[in-house]
Amino acid sequence: MSDEHNTASISKGVSFGMGAGALWGLVFLAPELARDFSPLQLTIGRYFFYGVFSALLIWPQRQIFARIKRREWFALIWLSLAGNTLYYILLSSAVQLGGIAMTSLVIGFLPVAVTIIGSRDRGAVPLQRLAPSLLLCVGGAICIGWQALVLPASGSVKTQLAALLCAIGALVSWTSYAVGNQRWLIRLDDVSAQQWNLLTGIVTGAQALLLIPLTMAFSHGHHDELTWLRFIGISMGVATFASIVGNTLWNRMSQILPLTLVGQMILFETLFALIYGFVWEQRLPTVPETVAFMFVVTSVFSCITAHQKRLSIVLTPQS
Secondary structure, eight states: OOHHHHHHHHHHHHHHHHHHHHHHGGGGGHHHHTTTSOHHHHHHHHHHHHHHHHHHHHGGGGGGGGGOOHHHHHHHHHHHIIIIIHHHHHHHHHHHHHOHHHHHHHHTTHHHHHHHHHTTSTTOOOHHHHHHHHHHHHHHHHHHHHHHHHSOOOSOHHHHHHHHHHHHHHHHHHHHHHHHHHHHHHHOSSSOHHHHHHHHHHHHHHHHHHHHHHHHHHOOSOOOHHHHHHHHHHHHHHIIIIIIIIHHHHHHHHHHSOHHHHHHHTHHHHHHHHHHHHHHHTOOOOHHHHHHHHHHHHHHHHHHHHHTTTHHHHOOOOO
16 A cells, blocks of 8 residues: 555545544533533433434435344444443533533543554554654643642532542543444444444434433423423434534544544544533633643644554555
């Protein structure tokens, strides 16, 4: 494979990753736009419509079900739980209990975790060559959560500990999804990235339905019709842009880039989430946030550079 082909493949994969991050960043606005609803309700709303839209979109291609065996269905159940249902519940709970900054600090280590795991793959770029990128990533994560660290903790120690545990749980959950999903996408030759995403959506939608009795048992308060309509609109929007389109872009990227570079693409979600947050709060970034932006961008470019010479060994482009 030529260097020109390698460079084009990297650019294409990074573009997909950036697009996925831009759409996933919208997810962090949903709790702000629907404050009257709990994390469990937001999870059910988003993934119910993800399942409905996925079923409608995959129906013309329903012959795909004949090619999905029991092993693949079990994988879809696990991936849907780790990357969608459980992750979003844990993430939303961490934000409510400990705040966005603390949660961002913990989740910001996702690229480090995924890249370290990916470095063990055959032909992967060794960790010593990725060290500058990883250090920049850690620096960006620390800057993002710096204000949470210097401010006095709000709430009891028990609440802060619960928030930290939820954030760490979300970190572990999505790391396992990112690694497992990339492995399956490479293994499935006769299933496209979009089809795999739609199948994941159907399974995630089913999991959302199973959570409805739980939220009915613990839900308190009543909402008027306008509040419900806003909630439905937000859920449909997040399902369409973040889950349907964003996940498809992520899957296409996962088929093109090696896992050590896939991990770095997660930084774009944090980056765009911060941008949307600044627009929503109508303010400019603080000094630590500005430095974090610089770290994030430099980290991604550093990781891309480290892959230039080794990409022909580990790259598996899909047309």
